[in-house]
Amino acid sequence: MAGERVLESPHCGCSLPAMPTVPRIGKEDGMPYRMINLIGVVVLSCLTLGCPGRIVELQTEPPGATVSVTRLTRSGQSQSFSLPALTPVRYEFDFVRAPNIETTFRKERYLDETVNLTREFLDSLPIQQGVRVLRVPLVVSPFREVEKAEVEVDPDKGLTVSFRRVRAFKEDIEREGVPASRVLQLEEGAWVGGLSASPTEDRLAFSVVEKVQDDTGTVLEFSTVRALGGAGGGITQLTTGRWLDTDPCFSHDGENLYFASDRLRGGYLDLFRIYSRAKGGGIAAIHSGEGWCRTPSSGKGGLLAFGFRPEYSGELSATHVWTLGGANQYPTQLGEGADPEVSPDGREIVYIGPNGKLWKISLETSTVVQLTTDANTMESDPTWSRDGSHIIFVSDKGLDGTGQPNNDIWMMRANGTDVRQLTTNGSDDVNPVVSHDQAWIYFVSNRGYKWGIWRIPWASGASAGVGPGTPD
Numbered sequence: 001m002a003g004e005r006v007l008e009s010p011h012c013g014c015s016l017p018a019m020p021t022v023p024r025i026g027k028e029d030g031m032p033y034r035m036i037n038l039i040g041v042v043v044l045s046c047l048t049l050g051c052p053g054r055i056v057e058l059q060t061e062p063p064g065a066t067v068s069v070t071r072l073t074r075s076g077q078s079q080s081f082s083l084p085a086l087t088p089v090r091y092e093f094d095f096v097r098a099p100n101i102e103t104t105f106r107k108e109r110y111l112d113e114t115v116n117l118t119r120e121f122l123d124s125l126p127i128q129q130g131v132r133v134l135r136v137p138l139v140v141s142p143f144r145e146v147e148k149a150e151v152e153v154d155p156d157k158g159l160t161v162s163f164r165r166v167r168a169f170k171e172d173i174e175r176e177g178v179p180a181s182r183v184l185q186l187e188e189g190a191w192v193g194g195l196s197a198s199p200t201e202d203r204l205a206f207s208v209v210e211k212v213q214d215d216t217g218t219v220l221e222f223s224t225v226r227a228l229g230g231a232g233g234g235i236t237q238l239t240t241g242r243w244l245d246t247d248p249c250f251s252h253d254g255e256n257l258y259f260a261s262d263r264l265r266g267g268y269l270d271l272f273r274i275y276s277r278a279k280g281g282g283i284a285a286i287h288s289g290e291g292w293c294r295t296p297s298s299g300k301g302g303l304l305a306f307g308f309r310p311e312y313s314g315e316l317s318a319t320h321v322w323t324l325g326g327a328n329q330y331p332t333q334l335g336e337g338a339d340p341e342v343s344p345d346g347r348e349i350v351y352i353g354p355n356g357k358l359w360k361i362s363l364e365t366s367t368v369v370q371l372t373t374d375a376n377t378m379e380s381d382p383t384w385s386r387d388g389s390h391i392i393f394v395s396d397k398g399l400d401g402t403g404q405p406n407n408d409i410w411m412m413r414a415n416g417t418d419v420r421q422l423t424t425n426g427s428d429d430v431n432p433v434v435s436h437d438q439a440w441i442y443f444v445s446n447r448g449y450k451w452g453i454w455r456i457p458w459a460s461g462a463s464a465g466v467g468p469g470t471p472d
Contacts, residue, residue, distance in 0.1 A: 054094065056122060058103070059135045060087040065107040067091075071098035090131065095119045110138040111402070142401055143167045143426060146446050149191040149209040151223060151246045151269075153292050153309055155316050159244065159267050161209060161221040166428045167406060168446040175401070175424040178456055183232050183442065185452035192444045192451055193223050194247040194295075197433040198276070199386070200254035202230035204433075204442060205238070205276070206453065207246045207259070225259055227276070230435055230442070230455075238274060239283070250276060251298045252346075254436075258286070258296040258304065269293050271306060271324075287324055287331070294319070297349075299342030301326050305349050307338045321351050323363075334361060335368070339381060343414075344388045352380055358393055360416075371416040377405075381431050385458075386438040389414055392422075393432070400426030409443050409456075422456060434458070 058067055067083040074097065083089055093101055101117040113136050125132040145165040154160050173179050186192065186208065193207040209223045222242040228235045239245045243263040250257055257276045260269040264285050271287040287293060291310035298304055303326030309319040321337045324330075326346065334340075337351040337359060346363070350371070353359040356378040358371040372379055374397060382393040391412050396405040398421050409422040409432045423429045427447035434441055440455045447454070 054122065055090060055092045055131060056125065057090045057128075057131050057133045058083075058087055058105075059133060060105050060107065060113075061135065061137045062107070063087050065105040065110075065136075065138065068104040068106070070102040070104075072100045072102075073098050087136075093117060093122065105136050105138065107138055109141055109144065111141045113138060142171070143169045144449055146449055146451075147191075148428065148446070148451075149193070149211070149221070151193055151209065151244050153269075153316065159262055159269065159292065161211075161223075161244070166446065167400065167404070167426060168428065168449050169400070169426040170449060171425070172427075172447040173425065175426075177422065177424060180423065180425070180445070180447075180454040180456045182448075183230070183453040183455055184228060184235075185448075185450050188450070190451070192431070192453065194249075194259075195431040195433050195442060195444055195453065196249040196257075197230070197435050197442060198250050198254045199252060199436050201436055203276075204228055204230055204453065205248040205250060205257055206444075207248055209246075225257065225274075230440065236277075236279065238276075238278060244269070245272075247295045249296050249298055252300055252303075258298060260293050260296065260306075264288060271296055271304075289331075291317075295339050297341045299326065299344075300346035303327075303342055303346050305340040305342050307340060308333075318354060321349065321361075323349075326363075341382050341384060343384050344386060348414075350382045350384065350391055350393075352382065356380075358382055358391070358416075360391075360414075369416070371412065372419075380407075383433055384414075385434050386436065392434065392441060394430050397421075398424065402426070409441065429454075 065087045067087060067089060068080065070078060070080045072078055083091060102114060103117060104112055104114045106112050115136060122132055125134055146168045147163050148166045150162050152160065152162050189211050191209045193209045196205045205225060205227045207223050207225050211219060211221050213219055220242060223244045223246050224237065225239040225245045225248045226235050226237055243261050245259055245261045248257050248259040255276060256273050258271060258273055261272050262269055264270045269292040270285055271293045272283055273286050274283045289308060291308055294307040296304055296306040304324045306322055307319045308322045310317045318336050319338045321334045321340045323332045323334060336354045340349050340351040342349055348360055348362055350358065350360045357373065358379045360369045360371055377395050377397040380394045382391055384391060391414055393410055394407050395410045396407050398406065398408040400406045406426055407428050407430055408424060409429050410419060411422055412419040425447050427445050429443050429445045431444040432441055438458050441458055442453060442455045445454050
């Protein structure tokens with residue numbers, strides 16, 4: 001505006017443009033003149049500066065939070081944006097076009113705080129140095145969002161390692177039930193990509209996804225298979241090289257390990273076998289197809305179940321459950337699903353259906369049964385108890401300490417009854433497996449902010465009268 005001056009407003013303590021001159025109306029020395037000019041000043045002040053009380057200083061304790069503003073206009077449209085400065089910051093709220101305004105304060109390692117603003121609420125705020133002040137105390141978050149790496153098939157990128165952030169709580173205890181104990185903790189930049197327990201001895205096999213930089217600064221992502229004792233101890237490197245070796249599982253007799261890898265056809269996952277105590281040698285390819293093989297599971301009589309995602313004419317299809325070996329030596333497609341796990345007697349396979357629920361199929365009659373039905377939950381990573389009496393799996397049915405769904409370890413009887421929650425920590429608990437003697441349930445978790453392998457006693461979840469190694 002030509003000729004305007006910047007003044008220090010006595011109402012808000014901030015720099016505002018000077019008011020333009022109000023046209024003179026009536027007699028200069030009469031009441032009408034002064035009244036009309038006063039009304040003109042008020043009207044123009046509201047139009048130009050906003051009515052008193054709209055300029056607010058947003059403060060947080062501690063300071064340094066970002067502020068996101070969402071305005072719901074009178075026409076029903078939603079407008080969202082972030083303020084360019086961290087708290088404390090002053091902002092002029094306009095309630096003429098948006099009678100309801102939502103502000104969200106975010107700071108790392110603190111819980112988000114959301115405040116709904118109205119004109120009446122702002123008018124009730126205390127005034128300091130001519131400015132209304134909104135103070136928002138921030139609560140220290142009991143969790144952090146830590147990175148999780150997963151080998152997956154992306155429709156656009158093909159085979160890749162994806163990274164996403166999931167919640168991890170500092171406390172490593174259970175909110176209810178028997179506390180878990182740590183078996184292995186990985187360092188930063190490493191993630192467990194799969195877990196299996198030997199059926200004959202106290203031994204675990206797992207894959208580790210790593211992200212490193214080479215001499216040129218290029219970031220490389222690869223995964224290798226390793227093994228260690230069920231109580232911890234030294235780690236044995238079973239596969240080497242910069243491949244994506246993932247989803248290891250012991251054979252039914254414990255002599256071999258099956259795993260998926262891209263070492264045969266870069267960009268695709270095939271199935272391989274290695275002697276369970278080998279160190280980088282003796283690897284044999286056992287199955288390859290026009291697509292990606294995942295999560296093999298071994299049963300009696302040489303039966304192998306796995307997930308397979310085919311590629312038809314360059315287009316990805318849904319993942320299906322397949323078997324190889326056993327009574328039918330040829331590869332056999334059973335139906336759409338993922339994460340298959342063969343029962344100890346080799347008669348059934350439990351898997352995750354296309355609806356994210358737990359299903360079971362009989363290999364003798366082809367009868368299919370849905371075991372979980374809650375429309376608001378998702379299941380994954382099913383496995384069997386050694387005696388075949390129970391199924392252990394992952395579900396997001398439970399809530400963490402802030403009321404948000406999170407992955408926990410659950411158990412049910414093989415017929416789908418007596419469902420119970422085993423872990424209650426708010427962190428991401430996945431990939432459960434059962435020890436050879438059915439004394440322990442091992443799983444992967446990021447509790448304590450770092451990924452590792454944990455275990456809980458079998459007795460913490462088994463039904464009364466069902467003990468280690470005893471039939472249901």
